[in-house]
Amino acid sequence: MSGLGSGSGAGTTPLPHRSVANIRSPHTSGNTNPSTPSSSSRPVPTSSFGSPSSLRADEDILILELGSRKLQIGFAGDACPRGTVWFTPSQLRRVGDFRDWSSESKTNVDWKTKKVTGEKWWTRDHELWEYDVREVDLGLIGDKVERALREALTKYMLIDSRPRRMACVLPSSLPLPMLSAVLDSLFTRFQPPTISLFSSPVALTVGAGVRSALIVDLGWRETVVTSVYEFREVNTKRSVRGGRLLVEQTHKLLARHLPENQKKKEGTTSEDTQDYDLSFEECNDIATRMVWCKPHLSSPKAHKSKQGLPTLHEQDESDSTEAESPTEASKTARIPLQSCRSPTTIELPWAALAEPSENAFFDSQYSESSFDDHELPLPLLVYRSLLQLPLDVRALCMSRIIFTGGCASVLGLRGRIFGEVSKLIEERGWDGVQGKGADQMRANPKLQGKRGSRPAVSGPTGVTSPPEAVGGQEQDGVWHDAANTAHEACPVEEQLARGQDKRPRVQGKMRAIESVGAWSGASLIAHLKAAPISTIEREAWLQYGAAGASKPSEVDQKSARQSFGPGGLIRGSAANNSWTLGVWGVN
Template sequence: MATASSNTYRVPPRTSSLNPPLSPGITPARQAQLSSSSYSHHTEDPLIFEIGSRLLRAGFAGESAPRCVLEWSNEVFWCREGIVWTGGASNRDEDGRGELWRGDLRSVELGVVEDVVERGVRMAYNKYLLLDSKLKRVMIVTPPLLSTPVLTALLKSLFVHFQMPGIMLLSAPTMATLSAGTRSALVLDLGWEESTATAIYELRPVGQPRRTRRAGRLLRDFWRDLLTTSTTSTPKTPKLPNTTIDDIISRLAWCRKHNHPPIPTADDTTPIALPLPLPLPLPTGTTHLPFSALADPTEKCFFAPTTVPSSSPDHPDDDDLPLPRLVYEALRAAPVDVRAACMQRIVIVGGASQVLGLKRRVVDEVRLLVEREGWCRVGGRQSGVPPPVPPKAEEEEQVQEREKEVSYEWRVEDRGGALSPGSPRGGLEKGLQQQPAGTPRVRGLESMGAWVGASLVAGMKGRGTVELEREKFLQAVAGGGTGLPVGY
């Protein structure tokens, strides 16, 4: 992978001749051959695009980061000659926070999606990439469970407006697994509209991804409730814009540990000032909140039994599962060999995964679910090991100490050698020694994201799972089809 220093450009030194200086031992003919070969290699490398409902990432193959990250909320994408598109109103938030699409396609105009994608990709080409779109093949990283009409609209916009010769489609969970340095993992993608858990085995998805509505949008709604209900607002108080709430979440959101004491009540007198120059007058008390209250939205959004009023909160709807339960159900539904490989590599990606302490909390609670319930499926034969016996009262302290030693960040491969108790990870290795040989554990694994994984695949001359040619795709769409292979 290219390092960060390879992304910067340096101005070459001035020379007295129009021709660049030759390296020692290289003839002019050899220099011309090297230049032509490097140029052809550069033109063969595809571009990497990651198109989400709120962001567009674009860059070159083989690099460690995208060249640009554009937000669809940019007013330039939604205006034409200074006039806001009336058709874009259904695709946007109430304060103008743009979303390229939503889960409910009844409120999405696909024609507007095509136009906005065309404007965003054109800005990426003209301002950041500085290339001719007709000479480059493109790899597109698609999110899991992306609807077919939206994907067809995206591909149609790229083929029609940019004359791309071909497009390769890559799965975001598979690319996130590859950028984590492994071939098998359980990828939990915390998106904007939904969160998905996908089992990846040998770089291939296994089964259907499981989803829940607990994602970035719901987290923002809980933060809005916190900022409005904890104040003495008046009817004339203006509503907080979504841009301000997103800024507050990125600065102040955090997550408790699973063995944290109960949530403090309102009499907690540890205030914290919001370090934001808010652009509008706020009601009295808005700029100060108890520090413990800053974790409440994350608790309610991702870990509460249910987020809607229910007569049976212990049995939530399948689309309202907490994140630990979602990961556990995805692991339990996977085959035994796939589960053994994935439970040791839980990869958490997505915008909402940046909340402080969220990754460790999810992995710790999944570990507790496995210890308490095992892998016994309801109504079927038992799969895997039986549920362990609950620890005795005198063993609870030892269990808590072992859970404190294990965090999300650690990842150690046991290659059969003896583990050194005196190493910097002595507490971790002590916990590993307490497990029987060959027993898989629930562990987390850091990933650099789906875009970096696609950059690795393109740099290694890898091929996508689906490759689309321009002429065949447009002919299929003109005939009333989707242009995608059967079963995709």
């Protein structure tokens, strides 16, 4: 204890093991000058102290689904998108625009003061693109995509600006100039190393868990019916009847019931006033929440079973009028409107709210011959799509009908289309020839007998065998009955049959199924690392653009295979030079 106490005194010399100088620099007896501390030669592992997000930056794939009116974004492997960004007129405003805080913004008068330019000005600011690219500003479309994507990355994704691989889910009918504008905006402003392209109908098929399906896309611009067989699009038919026409029919219904003092003044030119009395936002909200569709007449709810007469209940005749009320015609809905000249409230019967969907999707008051090929009613469009398919493809697709799109949420619309298509199949069958002559030929038995000259045979004729071979054969003193001999089990075939699904496939009858959506289907495909329709590298696109894409028939699939052997990297780099745009490059 005395040694420790004396060593800690003020006049004593500190012990060698307690000296700080011996730790920082080696002890030298002759040199007393201060020296620079020597740094350690061992490298510091900087990757261990990096952000965890940097480790997954190369693995994460951003899934983008671009539609006519919205953008959905999320990571590959997620069940649903992280966020949705709608294309609205507020995205076209610049910095310093404070119209959202003004009193006039609450009454939606911005659309009234806007200068009319063109026929489609009412909905132009609420959509990303239109398929007629003759009067479209492609640069503006690229700017809209960039602004919507930056808003989605900032609000919903919460990630840094590191370049990441992207996968775009696009409709297969998108024009090539529109696709080029989208890819230019993504490659130039976000710099992803690669962008993969997925088709919306194929992604919807994967999201439903099937390999073949009939996709009925009730979209904004048009309704597209696509037949997918073994993950390949084999047939596509479209009609101009979509969500845009539904909103316009809703505006006509509301404007017809407006008071006279709320309508536009008569005698004014188109330069002084617009052709619409209400705003798009209000009509779209009413069409989304209140418009419904009438059920099909032959549905189970419309009529009872035909077995026997319906049971009649005894009641007093004087109470018959009271028992029938209230009827559907007497039920009304009060709709407040804020975008007209002054706020008002109108009353509409519930039956009138079914008129927009009836006029937009069916037009039952007109005959079939009065429609062009691009404006067919939806039941007739689905029926003709099935009629043009081969027999085996039709049997699978008609049992896997998928309704998707924004208008698929209209109450009763999917059941109405399904019921009318089933009725067309029962009445016409699968004969594409229609008319009075065809009906007379089907009803006349004499004309039916003259269609084939060969007489009808009751059944297949068997091969006659000699009498001595009937009953079996006798070989080496043992009787062999070849006809009744049991089949020997093969162990190899039994092992192969274990992994097969022995359940019979549903085909040949009408059936509708559900899908988790195109975005979720593309997320599943990218997570499983399946081959997309097209994969485009950034360097190749910036150097050549869409002109550098090859046709699908010009790509050698054998050279596309990569190997880790000698020369494998050279063959892999040569194969990457050949890339296609898939179905978008064929248009």
